[in-house]
Amino acid sequence: MRLSNLGEFGLIDRLSKVCLCSNSVVKGIGDDAAVVQGSGKKKMLFTTDMLLEDVHFTHKMPGFLIGKKALACNISDIAAMGGIPKYAVISLGISGKEDSHMIEEIYRGISAMAKKFKVDVVGGDTVSAHKLIINIALTGEVLSREIVYRNGAKVGDKIFVTGQLGNSFKSGHHLTFTPRLAESQFLVKKYHPHSMIDISDGLVSDLGHILEQSKVGACLYEDQIPLRKGARVGDAFKDGEDFELLFTVSAEKARYLRKVKKFPMYEIGEILPLESGYFLQDDNSRREKLSALTGYRHF
Numbered sequence: 523m524r525l526s527n528l529g530e531f532g533l534i535d536r537l538s539k540v541c542l543c544s545n546s547v548v549k550g551i552g553d554d555a556a557v558v559q560g561s562g563k564k565k566m567l568f569t570t571d572m573l574l575e576d577v578h579f580t581h582k583m584p585g586f587l588i589g590k591k592a593l594a595c596n597i598s599d600i601a602a603m604g605g606i607p608k609y610a611v612i613s614l615g616i617s618g619k620e621d622s623h624m625i626e627e628i629y630r631g632i633s634a635m636a637k638k639f640k641v642d643v644v645g646g647d648t649v650s651a652h653k654l655i656i657n658i659a660l661t662g663e664v665l666s667r668e669i670v671y672r673n674g675a676k677v678g679d680k681i682f683v684t685g686q687l688g689n690s691f692k693s694g695h696h697l698t699f700t701p702r703l704a705e706s707q708f709l710v711k712k713y714h715p716h717s718m719i720d721i722s723d724g725l726v727s728d729l730g731h732i733l734e735q736s737k738v739g740a741c742l743y744e745d746q747i748p749l750r751k752g753a754r755v756g757d758a759f760k761d762g763e764d765f766e767l768l769f770t771v772s773a774e775k776a777r778y779l780r781k782v783k784k785f786p787m788y789e790i791g792e793i794l795p796l797e798s799g800y801f802l803q804d805d806n807s808r809r810e811k812l813s814a815l816t817g818y819r820h821f
Contacts, residue, residue, distance in 0.1 A: 552735070553672050554602040554720060555662065565669060567662035569599040575653040578763075579697070585624045587697040588656070589631025594701050595722070596660035597639055598765045601706035602720040603671075605664035607641045612658050615651025628656065639703060668710040670769070673735035675717040679770035681740065681791035682779065687725055687764050688753025695750065696763035705767060705785045713779055718769035724760040728768055729791075730800070730814025739798040742791040742812070745805045755802075759812075 548565060549557040555569035573595070575581060579588045593610060600607045612632065616625070636643050641660070684705050690696045702720075709715050717736060721728045725747070733740055747758055758764075770793055771779060779787055802810045 549671065554599040555605070557603070557664075557669065560663060563666055564663045565666055567600055567603055567605045567664055568659070569596055569662070570657065570659040571595040571599065572655065572657040574655055581620075581624075581654070583697060585627030586631040586634070589628035589633075590635045591631075591697050591699075592628070592656045592658050593632050593635040593639075593641065593660070594699060595765065596658050597635070597641070597701035597703060598720040598722075598767075600660060600662035601701050601703045602718050602767060603662070603664055604668045604706055604710040604715075604718070605662040606707075607639055607660055607662045607703070610636065610641050610643050610658055610660045612643060612646035612656070614646070614648045614657075615653070615655030616648060617652055617654065618650065620654060632658075639701070670710060670715050670718040671735075672717055672719050672732050674715075675732050675736035675738050675770045675793050676772070677738060677793055677795050678773050679716055679793040680773055680776035680779075680789055681729070681742070681768070681770050681793065682776070683721070683725070683748065683766050683768050683788050683790055685764070685766040685786055685788075686748045686750040686753075687721065687766065688755075688757030688759075688761050689750045690761055690763040690765075693750055693752065696765075699765045701765065702767045705787075708785060709767075709769065709771075713771050713775045715769040715771050718767055721762070721764040721766050721768050723762040724758070725764075725768065726759040726812050727762075727814060730812075732768070732770070733793075733800060734814060736793075737796050739794040739796050740791055740800050741794055741798075741809075742802045744802055746788065746790050748786075748788045748790075 546559045548559060555567040558566045560566040573579060573592050597607045684702050717732045719728050719732055729740060744755055747755055749758055800812045802812055
């Protein structure tokens with residue numbers, strides 16, 4: 523089967539069946555980060571993200587912002603698990619045509635993000651490539667009682683997002699976003715989300731991962747989805763690169779969360795029984811069926 527027919531997540535599903543893990547692995551392929559046994563009351567987190575020229579950035583964009591984004595994507599994954607980032611290694615694919623200043627600026631951007639979030643960059647690798655590739659692997663740690671997976675959404679949960687969505691690439695947000703680590707720590711310590719994910723491929727697709735793994739349905743309220751300037755609801759659904767946290771909490775916790783002033787928290791929907799399906803409801807109560815296949819796909 524051609525990969526274009528199998529799809530990105532179909533391939534990931536097949537590969538997950540090939541990669542067997544020992545008992546020390548708490549959670550392997552299929553979440554924002556892998557979870558392995560740690561020491562004491564903590565678990566270790568592992569994640570990695572690859573950025574490719576002309577897909578995630580262009581050569582005309584500032585190297586400093588590209589570097590910040592490269593590490594910020596990984597920190598966002600750790601935040602989505604309720605954890606704290608710790609150590610990073612960086613691998614670069616370089617054509618040799620790049621200006622050395624560009625590469626230095628990328629590392630300055632990585633270093634600035636690392637300093638802000640107290641991440642230690644401890645190594646990496648370089649190889650020859652036709653286009654610029656930046657891959658960062660990041661470890662983190664999380665208290666066992668605070669870890670959040672994608673598969674914990676419950677019927678009756680309210681769906682929240684931490685910021686505006688859509689038009690990320692056109693607006694430049696994808697280069698300047700701040701990983702929602704502070705929001706994540708606030709949530710896991712006070713509101714105990716049942717499920718959480720960061721939005722990288724679009725609202726509908728990433729919520730779809732929660733629904734699939736939790737075996738539930740959902741209703742999104744069209745008039746409550748926060749949109750970035752210039753964005754439409756369809757952009758929020760499929761653009762991706764927002765890096766906001768999407769999470770579910772019990773109806774009881776939601777009552778208190780609605781009053782929070784410390785961070786933006788937007789209630790955008792509700793978790794329903796699986797048989798209810800996945801749909802968008804407008805302000806006239808008209809419903810439109812949604813597909814988890816909506817969103818960015820690499821192939």
